[in-house]
Amino acid sequence: MTTDSTVDVHDIPFLTADGSTATLADYAGKVLLIVNVASKCGLTPQYEQLEQLQRAYGDRGFQVLGFPCNQFMGQEPGSMEEILEYCATTWGVSFPVMDKVKVNGSHAAPLYKALKKAKNVEGAKGPIMWNFEKFVLTPSGEVHRFRPQTKPDAPEIVAAIEASLPH
Template sequence: MAEESTDLRSIPFETADGSTATLADYGSDVLLIVNVASRCGLAPQYEQLEELQRTYGDRGLQVVGFPCNQFMGQEPGSMEEILEYCSTTWGVTFPVNAKVRVNGSHAAPLYKALKRAKDAEGKRGPILWNFEKFVLTPEGTVHRFRPPVKPDDPAIVRVIEDALPR
C-alpha cells in the first residue's frame, strides 16, 4: 500500500563517516531504504539489495542502508566492522549509514516518519525486524514491505520499475 509523504527527503541523518545528510542528497532517485543487520538470519538480503543497486542504479535507483542493533543485538559492531562486513561478505556498494534506532522514543527522525507508511495489509507502526524495506518515489510516495519480503520480490521490483524514468 502506498502512502504520501512529502517531507522525508529533508529529514537529516548521520552518515557512516559522521557527517549529516538527507535523502534529498540523492536527488530525485527512487530510494530503497532498509534497516540492516549483519548477524541477522535475513542478512542474505544484502545480496539481493546489491543486485537491485547494480541493475537499476544507472536508471535512478539508490539503495540506502541503516544498520540497527535493536533486534536481539544483531548489529553490535562498530561502523568500521559493519562496512567491512558489507563490502567483503556481500560486495555492497550502496551507502550504509550510521547506526540508527528505528523504534521507541529515541528512534531516528527518518524512521519516525517512515513508520507512518502502511504495508500491503494496511498496517503501519513499529518496524517489526531487520530488513524492513521502504521504497520512496520521486513524487514522495512511500511503499512499505515487511522483513520477510525479499528485495527482489516482484512487488518491490514492480514499484521500483514503475517509479524509474522511462
C-alpha cells in the same frame, strides 16, 4: 499496493557512516530503497539481493540506502568500521551504508519516525517489525512499505521500483 503519500521525509537529516549529515534530498529524483540492516540476522543474506538491485537499476536512477540497527536481539553489534568491512567483504555491497540508527522507541531516528507512518501492503503501519524492513520512496514522495520477510527482489518491490524509475 498501499501507499501513504503524506510522509515527507526528504529534508530530515541523518548521519552517514563517516559522521557527516545527509538528507534524502541529496538523492533527489531517484527511487530509493531504504532498509534497516543487520550483520548477524537470519535475513542478512538479503544483502545479496539489495546489491543485485543496486547494480541492476543504479544507473537508471535508483539507490539502496542501508541503515544498520542493533535493536533486534543485538544483531548489529559491531562498530561502523566493522559493519562497513563486513558488508564490503562478505556481500560486495557498493550502496551507501549509513550510521547506526534506532528505528523504534522514543530514541528512533527522525527519518524512521516519519517512515513508520507509511502502511504496508496489509494496511499496517507503526513499529518496524525486524531487521530488513523495506521502504521504497519514489521521486514524487510516495512510500511503499514491505515487511522484513519480503525479499528485496520480490515482484512487488521490483514493480514499485520500476514504476517510478525516470524514463
